[in-house]
Every structure is written in structure tokens, then in C-alpha cells.
Amino acid sequence: MDIFEEIVAAKKSNTPVVLATVIESLGSAPREEGARMLIKSDGSIVGTIGGGAIEKKIIDEAMTLMGTQASKFVRYELKDIGMICGGGMSVFMESIIQQPKLYIFGAGHIGSVLSKIGKMLDFEVTVIDNRPDFANKERLPWPDKVIAEDYMQAIEKLAFPKNTYTVILTHRHAHDYEVLEQIIEKPYKYIGMIGSRTKVAKSLQQLREKGIVEDIIKSIHSPVGVRIGANTPAEIAVSIAAEIIAVRNNANAKFDKIM
Amino acid sequence: MTDKEIFEQLAQFQKQNIPVCLATIVEAAGSTPREVGAKMLICADGKTYGSIGGGCGENQVRSASLRCLLTEKKPALIEADLTDDLGTKGGDVCGGKMLIFVEPFL
Amino acid sequence: MVSMNIISRVNELISNAETFCLATVISSSDDRITPGSKVIIHKDGTIEGGTGHKETDKSITDIALQANTQQEKKLLEIKAGLIVFFDFISTRAKLIICGAGHIAIPLARFAQEVGFAVTVIDDRPDFASQARFPECEVVADDFITALRSISLNSSSFVVIITRGHEHDAECLEEVVLQPTAYIGLIGSRRRVSFVLEMLARNGIPKGRLADICTPIGIPIGAESPEEIALSITAELVCVRRKGIGQAKALSDAVRGMK
Incomplete structure (x- = not known):
């Protein structure tokens, strides 16, 4: 596979990679502009930007970017890093990450609109509901996947990488808690749970009694969504999507305090 | 569904002489899932249009509407108490009370 | 009965x-x-x-x-x-999007989801086309003519996201003294202050300019066109539900904490 096929494969299998591209090559730098190298998460490489010490440096640098959303511009004087050939090299490194996952538990009105919006915001969207009447492709053509299955069974089969966003809005409070209890133990970037204050307080108390630490409980976004006075299911979906974006773009800390 | 869609659908049913019940949330205390003014239409076959908040209280409203449509044949004000902890029995816990006005259009 | x-x-x-x-x-x-x-x-x-x-x-x-x-x-x-x-x-609130560029497409879709009746205007027929904006009213005409063909009222929302500050300014000047529920203006601080100063010179009262929502959208760190469109939609909902004062206060408070 060439580099581009590797990138596609990495995206498909949800593994992060970093692409390094030489954008400036001076003197006797080993490779010309446009040379590319792909660094995989285990440190192995595809292609080369010239081997030797500089390549080692770039691989190390790539490992720090792996799985993040960052990109980086680096410039090396070859002499400085002990290479015999004089010259310099500028390399642009971009982290290619898996598409963030959005799991929506509950295929009601809000879940349906949220799945549509989530898709437009470049999430890999999966909607899960234990009612086949609600969770089907006819009703929900937008998400990548629609699962009609018992919530616990569905969760067992789902992957939970670090950049997983989960919104819990099933039609039954008992199910909401069931789902929350399971996914709180897994890696996540965002968990939002719908429900009235009393409903939610009960769930959180149950978690506490189970021994879940306060920091984790505090990380649960509930009441869910930014405080824009959302009223209708579509408005609530927008408020949840806005909260998710604030988290994805690390703008949420200030947000939580006020909105 | 918007008010517009609800009233259009209602007019449609009237035109076709299909009996239907209009349920409107007229008061909500505590934390309830939908706002005052939210409407839902319920047909005699149990089919519904619009929503007054999904699971929470909707079943209570649906059965009251059917009663009002099929036997009472006059409007009724019903109270959906969502504070009872039905959660353990697989029900819904919303933590609030709603008053819903159900009126038959026969 | x-x-x-x-x-x-x-x-x-x-x-x-x-x-x-x-x-x-x-x-x-x-x-x-x-x-x-x-x-x-x-x-x-x-x-x-x-x-x-x-x-x-x-x-x-x-x-x-x-x-x-x-x-x-x-x-x-x-x-x-x-x-x-x-x-x-009350009937569907109206959203008028001035400028049919890359933010307008997701904005029209999100706004329709939350119940707005959307009109998109642009002087470039290639951009203001029904194909790009299904289920919207689309007006391909110069901005002033297009805006004059639309009657605004206190439930009209106007989002100004044209391709250049001259167009922003002319759209803003046309709508700012009319009744509206919301006027939002996109742009960098420089671009926005240029537009606002120009209107102030043209005699638009300062108080009216203060009601304009800019920077546009609620502060969620939006970057992509879709994210910006979402942040604007959230602001529209906030204004519709809570009023312009509260919406602005919330956004300013979040921005002020940076």
C-alpha cells in the first residue's frame, strides 16, 4: 500500500497516523520538497524522508502528535542534529485522527435530529435504541449506523476510543441510567445525559453509591446542552450539538460556568 | 410538530370526519419534558401526531384521550403526575406535574 | 363543542x-x-x-x-x-441569510431544523440557487433590491455573511432601522468595526448598532463552516427563546472570560 492507501486504511480502522511532508529542502538535505512519510501509532513508518537522524527526530515528534488534533511545522538544520550533509529541511506534520464517534442512545425526536446534525459536523454517528420501530434506516437515513438492540448488548459490541461522544436520551429513565453506568467506565471525551434535575440527580447519586469518584461524575454534562432556552426537540438537539462542539474544540471550560 | 402542523392535521381530520382528540399541556410544574402549549393529536385507533414529551406522561394522556374520544365525548382536564417513582417498575421519572386539556373533535 | x-x-x-x-x-x-x-x-x-x-x-x-x-x-x-x-x-420566524457562501448552506439546514422559514439572498446566481438551498426561498439579485423585496417584522432574523465588507455594510444599512428580532454580522474585529464605523458616519444611531450581534454566534470555538453555522443557529434559538439582551449578555460573559 502506498501512503494514501495507508491513510484511508487507518481512517477505516480508526487508528491514528501522522503524515510528514517535506516542504522545504536546502543544501544537501536527503529528500526533495514533497517527499512524504507516514508514521503509524506503533512508530513504524511508510515511505521515507531520507532516513538517519532526522527521520528519527521526526518520528519522535510524530509520536507526540499521534491521536491529537494538532499539526506542526518543524525546521531542522542538518548539522545541528549530527548529520554530515549540510543543509536544512522544513517538515509539515499533520495528525490524521480517526473521525470522532458520536453515540446517540435513544432514537426519539431529539436523537433523530441530533444524528442529522452530528453527521454534518463530521462525526461518525451511531444511533442505538431497543425499539426496532424507532431504530431503523427508514426513519433514520442519516447516521452511519442504526442499531436496534438491547442497550447492554449493543454497548458490548461498540468500540469506545478516547474521542467518543455519547449522548443518552432513551425513552426510559431506567435505560438512561443503565447506559450511563456502563459507559462511564470506558474512555470518553463527552457524556451528556438528558433528564430533569430530579431524574438526573437520582442517577448521579446512584453512581456515587457505586463508588464512582466525584471528578468523573462532574464530567457528565447534565442537564445536557448549552443554556439557550431550547424548548422543542430540534432546539434541544442544537443545544446538545453546540455543547459537543465546545468540548471538541476545547472551548467548554468557560462555557460550563455561564451558559 | 409545530402548532401550524397540528392545526392543519386537525382540520384535515375534521374534513374527513375522522374523530380525533387534541391534547394540550396547559400547565407544568417542576421539571417536565415539554413546554406549556405543546400539543398532540390522538386518533381513536391510538395513532398519535406530535408530542407532549415522549414517554413521560404520554401514555396517561393517550388513554385519557381515548376515553374522552370513545366514551365521555366531552373535554377533560387531566393531571399527569410525573413525580411518582415508577422508574423501578420500568416507567418514567420526570419529576413534575402537568395539566393536560384533552378535547374531542367528533 | x-x-x-x-x-x-x-x-x-x-x-x-x-x-x-x-x-x-x-x-x-x-x-x-x-x-x-x-x-x-x-x-x-x-x-x-x-x-x-x-x-x-x-x-x-x-x-x-x-x-x-x-x-x-x-x-x-x-x-x-x-x-x-x-x-x-405565532408563525414560523423568518430567517434572512445575506450571502450564499459556504456557511449559508449548513446554516440554512440547521435553521430549518429548528423551525425557521429561510430566505437566502446573494447577487451571484451561481451561489443563490435553489439547488444549493433546497426548501429555502432564494433571491438572486443585488442585495439592496433583494432585501427591499422582503418585508421584515419583529419576528425576522437577519444574518449577514456576505463575501465582502462593502456588501455587509449595504445589507446592514438596509435592515438596521427596520423592525427585526435579530441582526447578526460575521467578520473579524477589524472588518466589523470598519462596517459599524461606516454606518455610524452615515448617521445610524449608536444605540441601534449596539443591538447587532457581533461577533456572531455563541462562543463554542467554532472553526469549520458547519461549526460556525451551528453556533449561529444556537444564537438564533437563544434570542428567540430568551431575548436579545440575555443572548448577548451570555455570549459576552463567555468571551470576557478568555
Whole structure:
């Protein structure tokens, strides 16, 4: 596979990679502009930007970017890093990450609109509901996947990488808690749970009694969504999507305090 | 569904002489899932249009509407108490009370 | 029992984009007044339908007119034993998007999801096309002509996201003195202050300029066109539900903490 096929494969299998591209090559730098190298998460490489010490440096640098959303511009004087050939090299490194996952538990009105919006915001969207009447492709053509299955069974089969966003809005409070209890133990970037204050307080108390630490409980976004006075299911979906974006773009800390 | 869609659908049913019940949330205390003014239409076959908040209280409203449509044949004000902890029995816990006005259009 | 008439009147009024109060008798200890009977109260105080009891209709009308500014839907016991529900029916708020570029596409879609009737205008027919904006009203004409063809009212939302600050300025100048629920202006601090200064020089009162929402959208760190469109949509919802003052205060507070 060439580099581009590797990138596609990495995206498909949800593994992060970093692409390094030489954008400036001076003197006797080993490779010309446009040379590319792909660094995989285990440190192995595809292609080369010239081997030797500089390549080692770039691989190390790539490992720090792996799985993040960052990109980086680096410039090396070859002499400085002990290479015999004089010259310099500028390399642009971009982290290619898996598409963030959005799991929506509950295929009601809000879940349906949220799945549509989530898709437009470049999430890999999966909607899960234990009612086949609600969770089907006819009703929900937008998400990548629609699962009609018992919530616990569905969760067992789902992957939970670090950049997983989960919104819990099933039609039954008992199910909401069931789902929350399971996914709180897994890696996540965002968990939002719908429900009235009393409903939610009960769930959180149950978690506490189970021994879940306060920091984790505090990380649960509930009441869910930014405080824009959302009223209708579509408005609530927008408020949840806005909260998710604030988290994805690390703008949420200030947000939580006020909105 | 918007008010517009609800009233259009209602007019449609009237035109076709299909009996239907209009349920409107007229008061909500505590934390309830939908706002005052939210409407839902319920047909005699149990089919519904619009929503007054999904699971929470909707079943209570649906059965009251059917009663009002099929036997009472006059409007009724019903109270959906969502504070009872039905959660353990697989029900819904919303933590609030709603008053819903159900009126038959026969 | 409610006549078919009043429901079709409600429908007519809704399709004429009118805002009105629909009062319904919920319970009555007076046999002459049947629960379910309805009164439509217009903004000007005229009524349609009725409870069959003149005096009651009059008190219902008075209450409806008083409540009209807040438009808060509520249940009231208007006299002993007579409970009436006051429902305010308003039609879809209108969103006018000036500028049919890459943010306009997701914005139109999100705004439609939350119930706005969307009109998109741009002077470039390639951009302002029905194909790019399905289910929207699309006007391909120069901005001023297009805006003048649209009647604005207190439930109109205007988002100005044209391709250049001259166009932003002309759109803003055209709408800023008209009644609107919201005007949002996109752009960098420099671009925005350029536009606002230009309007101030043209004699637009400062107070009116202060109502313009800029930077546009709620602060969620939006970067991609879709994210920006979402942040604008959230702001539209916030203004529609909570009013412009509160929406601005919240956004400013979040931005102020940076």
C-alpha cells in the first residue's frame, strides 16, 4: 500500500497516523520538497524522508502528535542534529485522527435530529435504541449506523476510543441510567445525559453509591446542552450539538460556568 | 410538530370526519419534558401526531384521550403526575406535574 | 363543542403569518359556558368565536391583550369557577441569510431544523440557487433590491455573511432601522468595526448598532463552516427563546472570560 492507501486504511480502522511532508529542502538535505512519510501509532513508518537522524527526530515528534488534533511545522538544520550533509529541511506534520464517534442512545425526536446534525459536523454517528420501530434506516437515513438492540448488548459490541461522544436520551429513565453506568467506565471525551434535575440527580447519586469518584461524575454534562432556552426537540438537539462542539474544540471550560 | 402542523392535521381530520382528540399541556410544574402549549393529536385507533414529551406522561394522556374520544365525548382536564417513582417498575421519572386539556373533535 | 369553523380560521390565520391569542375554556361552573369553547383574540382587540357569553368574552379579551407583550402561555382562573387557557400562536420566524457562501448552506439546514422559514439572498446566481438551498426561498439579485423585496417584522432574523465588507455594510444599512428580532454580522474585529464605523458616519444611531450581534454566534470555538453555522443557529434559538439582551449578555460573559 502506498501512503494514501495507508491513510484511508487507518481512517477505516480508526487508528491514528501522522503524515510528514517535506516542504522545504536546502543544501544537501536527503529528500526533495514533497517527499512524504507516514508514521503509524506503533512508530513504524511508510515511505521515507531520507532516513538517519532526522527521520528519527521526526518520528519522535510524530509520536507526540499521534491521536491529537494538532499539526506542526518543524525546521531542522542538518548539522545541528549530527548529520554530515549540510543543509536544512522544513517538515509539515499533520495528525490524521480517526473521525470522532458520536453515540446517540435513544432514537426519539431529539436523537433523530441530533444524528442529522452530528453527521454534518463530521462525526461518525451511531444511533442505538431497543425499539426496532424507532431504530431503523427508514426513519433514520442519516447516521452511519442504526442499531436496534438491547442497550447492554449493543454497548458490548461498540468500540469506545478516547474521542467518543455519547449522548443518552432513551425513552426510559431506567435505560438512561443503565447506559450511563456502563459507559462511564470506558474512555470518553463527552457524556451528556438528558433528564430533569430530579431524574438526573437520582442517577448521579446512584453512581456515587457505586463508588464512582466525584471528578468523573462532574464530567457528565447534565442537564445536557448549552443554556439557550431550547424548548422543542430540534432546539434541544442544537443545544446538545453546540455543547459537543465546545468540548471538541476545547472551548467548554468557560462555557460550563455561564451558559 | 409545530402548532401550524397540528392545526392543519386537525382540520384535515375534521374534513374527513375522522374523530380525533387534541391534547394540550396547559400547565407544568417542576421539571417536565415539554413546554406549556405543546400539543398532540390522538386518533381513536391510538395513532398519535406530535408530542407532549415522549414517554413521560404520554401514555396517561393517550388513554385519557381515548376515553374522552370513545366514551365521555366531552373535554377533560387531566393531571399527569410525573413525580411518582415508577422508574423501578420500568416507567418514567420526570419529576413534575402537568395539566393536560384533552378535547374531542367528533 | 368546538365548531369546525374556528379551527379552519386558526389555520387561515397561521397561513397568513398572523400572531394571535387562542383562548380555550378549560372548566366552567356556569352551565352556559362549555369547556372547549374558543376565542381568537387579535392584536387589535377584535375577536372571533366566543364562549357564548358576552361579558366573559370581554374579560378574556382584556387578559389576552395584556398578556400579548409577553406572549406567555398560561392557565388562569378569570373568575370563580371559570378557568381559561391562553395560548399564543405565532408563525414560523423568518430567517434572512445575506450571502450564499459556504456557511449559508449548513446554516440554512440547521435553521430549518429548528423551525425557521429561510430566505437566502446573494447577487451571484451561481451561489443563490435553489439547488444549493433546497426548501429555502432564494433571491438572486443585488442585495439592496433583494432585501427591499422582503418585508421584515419583529419576528425576522437577519444574518449577514456576505463575501465582502462593502456588501455587509449595504445589507446592514438596509435592515438596521427596520423592525427585526435579530441582526447578526460575521467578520473579524477589524472588518466589523470598519462596517459599524461606516454606518455610524452615515448617521445610524449608536444605540441601534449596539443591538447587532457581533461577533456572531455563541462562543463554542467554532472553526469549520458547519461549526460556525451551528453556533449561529444556537444564537438564533437563544434570542428567540430568551431575548436579545440575555443572548448577548451570555455570549459576552463567555468571551470576557478568555
